[in-house]
Amino acid sequence: MKLFTKPKSDEEKLIEGCIAGKREMQRLLYDLYAKKMMMVCLRYAPTTFEAEDIMQDAFVKVFANIANFKRDCPLEFWIRRIMVNTALKHLRGKQLLTVSHEAEEVGNLSAEDYSLSGYSMDELLGMIQSLAPRYRMVFNLYAIEGYNHKEIGEMLGISEGTSKSQYSRARAILQSMLTRQENNYQEHVISS
Incomplete structure (x- = not known):
């Protein structure tokens, strides 16, 4: 058989x-x-x-x-x-990954706080790349790669709390960039 x-x-x-x-x-x-x-x-x-x-x-x-x-x-x-x-x-x-062990207080932002529609992938990538290396690493590992804060802490040699803090800070910075970009766009449309 x-x-x-x-x-x-x-x-x-x-x-x-x-x-x-x-x-x-x-x-x-x-x-x-x-x-x-x-x-x-x-x-x-x-x-x-x-x-x-x-x-x-x-x-x-x-x-x-x-x-x-x-x-x-x-x-x-x-x-x-x-x-x-x-x-x-x-x-x-390259010593580009320098990590602060100080906790930073930043309010929590939800995904609903801002909309990514209307932005090209290049624009979003540029915003992410402009983050300080420590924020960029944590943001990418958590938001894009799907690691949890404990895993990120182990990978980067930081505490879980520091990972959470740096992620919140990265989100706040990105939120600020998106808001600024939106305001610039609206000013351009109004003045045209």
């Missing part, structure tokens, strides 16, 4: 090809994820040039460690985690 085996998925074939060191499979994996991962790196890096460096370093790690990928999560999630960790390590090395 012949047993039927489940056919391998395209992702599984891609992973196996990368493990085998097949350049065309590595290129395919890179092409498949590069755009999304560049957006991840841009959220952490202060410049496009540094984001490109981070992404390149991270993809080297992806290819060097893909044999260790346990397949207990989606491949994209695993690659994203490498991108984030590489960005954090890169920024620590």
Whole structure:
């Protein structure tokens, strides 16, 4: 009696090809994820040039460690985690990630406090990139990557309370930027 085996998925074939060191499979994996991962790196890096460096370093790690990928999560999630960790390590090395351990009092803002519609992705990314590195890191890790404050504290070597405080401060700064931009737009429309 012949047993039927489940056919391998395209992702599984891609992973196996990368493990085998097949350049065309590595290129395919890179092409498949590069755009999304560049957006991840841009959220952490202060410049496009540094984001490109981070992404390149991270993809080297992806290819060097893909044999260790346990397949207990989606491949994209695993690659994203490498991108984030590489960005954090890169920024620590450049001493761009300096963290204040002082608590800062900022009122809580809800998502309803401001609307993001009407802003391009580039405008929003620019606002996030203009945050101080410590605020940008916490904001990205919490709001975009989905880590909780305890995990962020462990990753950055800060307390959970400091992570919460810096996230609140980042949101307040972004709220201020959005309000300023909206006011400038309204003044321009009125004066036209």
